[in-house]
Amino acid sequence: MPRYTGTKRAILDATLELAATKGITGTTMDEVAERAGVAKGSLYYNFSSKDRLFEELLQEGVGALADTLLEARAGLHGRAALEALIGALLDGIASNTALAKLMASEIFRTDRTWQRTLFALRHEALAVFAEAIAEARPGSRDNGTCGLMASSVFGAVLMSGLEWLVFDPERHRDEVSAAILDSFSGGLLGD
Amino acid sequence: MPRYTGTKRAILDATLELAATKGITGTTMDEVAERAGVAKGSLYYNFSSKDRLFEELLQEGVGALADTLLEARAGLHGRAALEALIGALLDGIASNTALAKLMASEIFRTDRTWQRTLFALRHEALAVFAEAIAEARPGSRDNGTCGLMASSVFGAVLMSGLEWLVFDPERHRDEVSAAILDSFSGGLLGD
DNA sequence: GTCTATACACCGATAGAC
DNA sequence: GTCTATCGGTGTATAGAC
Numbered sequence: 134m135p136r137y138t139g140t141k142r143a144i145l146d147a148t149l150e151l152a153a154t155k156g157i158t159g160t161t162m163d164e165v166a167e168r169a170g171v172a173k174g175s176l177y178y179n180f181s182s183k184d185r186l187f188e189e190l191l192q193e194g195v196g197a198l199a200d201t202l203l204e205a206r207a208g209l210h211g212r213a214a215l216e217a218l219i220g221a222l223l224d225g226i227a228s229n230t231a232l233a234k235l236m237a238s239e240i241f242r243t244d245r246t247w248q249r250t251l252f253a254l255r256h257e258a259l260a261v262f263a264e265a266i267a268e269a270r271p272g273s274r275d276n277g278t279c280g281l282m283a284s285s286v287f288g289a290v291l292m293s294g295l296e297w298l299v300f301d302p303e304r305h306r307d308e309v310s311a312a313i314l315d316s317f318s319g320g321l322l323g324d
Numbered sequence: 325m326p327r328y329t330g331t332k333r334a335i336l337d338a339t340l341e342l343a344a345t346k347g348i349t350g351t352t353m354d355e356v357a358e359r360a361g362v363a364k365g366s367l368y369y370n371f372s373s374k375d376r377l378f379e380e381l382l383q384e385g386v387g388a389l390a391d392t393l394l395e396a397r398a399g400l401h402g403r404a405a406l407e408a409l410i411g412a413l414l415d416g417i418a419s420n421t422a423l424a425k426l427m428a429s430e431i432f433r434t435d436r437t438w439q440r441t442l443f444a445l446r447h448e449a450l451a452v453f454a455e456a457i458a459e460a461r462p463g464s465r466d467n468g469t470c471g472l473m474a475s476s477v478f479g480a481v482l483m484s485g486l487e488w489l490v491f492d493p494e495r496h497r498d499e500v501s502a503a504i505l506d507s508f509s510g511g512l513l514g515d
Numbered sequence: 516g517t518c519t520a521t522a523c524a525c526c527g528a529t530a531g532a533c
Numbered sequence: 534g535t536c537t538a539t540c541g542g543t544g545t546a547t548a549g550a551c
Contacts, residue, residue: 140516154435158349161544172518177546179516212513238429241486244345252491266512277495281484281503282512288483293475295432300443304468312472319510321457321473322403331534352526363536365529370534374527 137193141179143169145190153231156238157187188247191239194232195254201225202261214265216314219290223310226294233295259283289313327384332370334360336381344422347429348378379438382430385423386445392416393452405456407505410481414501417485424486450474480504 137145147169151160162183166173180186205221206214226233239245240255262283267274274282290313297309315321328336338360342351353374357364371377396412397405417424430436431446453474458465465473481504488500506512 154433156347156349156433158347159435162546163544173545174519174547175517183545215512234432237432241425241428241490242345242347243490244350269512277492278499278503278506281487281495281500282507284484284487285480285504285507286512289476289480291483292479293472296472296475299432299434301468304472308469309472312469313476314513315469316473316476316508317510317513319508319514321406321460321477322505322508323510323514353528354526364527365537366535368528 140169140171140175144171144176144179144186145193148186148190149194149231149235152187152190153234157235184246188250191235191247191251192254194229195236195251195258198225198232199254199258199261202258206261206265211269215262215269215286218262218265219286219313219317220310222287222290223294223306223313226291227298227306230295230298233291234299237291237295259287262286286317289316331360331362331366335362335367335370335377336384339377339381340385340422340426343378343381344425348426375437379441382426382438382442383445385420386427386442386449389416389423390445390449390452393449397452397456402460406453406460406477409453409456410477410504410508411501413478413481414485414497414504417482418489418497421486421489424482425490428482428486450478453477477508480507
């Protein structure tokens, strides 16, 4: 995954900030150029189209998230691996809230030109959770069930994380983390 | 019992179907008119603007969801109330997937003219979960924590429900339900 | 590589006939 | 209440100077 610098970096950063609040379709190339401090012509020199610009943005962002999750799980097993993944995802959302908002709003859209790219990356990130779940309870669950449970955990962290950061930023990170862990530790439906 | 009938109903239905795949900003009034089988002028006779059209659409949809959740919880307590809520939300997502996709993509946006309307309705739906959670374990958790856990459950059901309906529709509803309930019953982090 | 200027299609909204 | 026709504004993308 290539890391960009210079003009491309400035354009991608401006694009992400704008898209997080206005959405992708609602973000114009004129606004991106202005925020990035370049002319519109430079946008099209560095990225062949608006679609390609957003495809590269999502590729970089979601790819980095998948890498973060892989690192967080490394060397850990069972319950410890899952707790580390939940914490790492929550921290990832906190440190790149713009990307998280963008992911939440784009992840279930099926009309984009970059649909297949985003689908593969999303699958990659979810697979880290699914594998950790499968390993935690070997033999007792099929792959599909582990995938669903991975979605369940991912959705829980994404939603409560954004709830915190967007609507209730005063709250402390550890409160959010504790509420999520409590939910999945049987605090809601357990015994 | 639909609040609207006739032309307004046709327009709202067409709007929802289009917006579920193309997003709100990506849906044009010309497309809505064509799909609804009316002329564009009729759109503006029945709804004063594009923003108002979508505000009424979300108001109707999310309001109906909140009512469904209230009914599902009625008369139930503790674990049974939470399980009923999870099942009702999953069924609501399945029977109105277009609305669920729209909610997922709009719920964390803060630049819309109808922001306050959607925020209030979202809060209403989440409050049903939060109250059920608070009641299930009285005294042990503050309101904020119950709200976070409500987001957690809501996000888990929304994400795994859409994962099922959008990317893996062959799967049976009860498998999805079982995976969610298992996750929150301690199947992931419990003992 | 980055700029300015512009082509040209599209979209939200309105006016007025029926 | 619904239609057709149209206006003004805006958006993506390109051409060509520097």
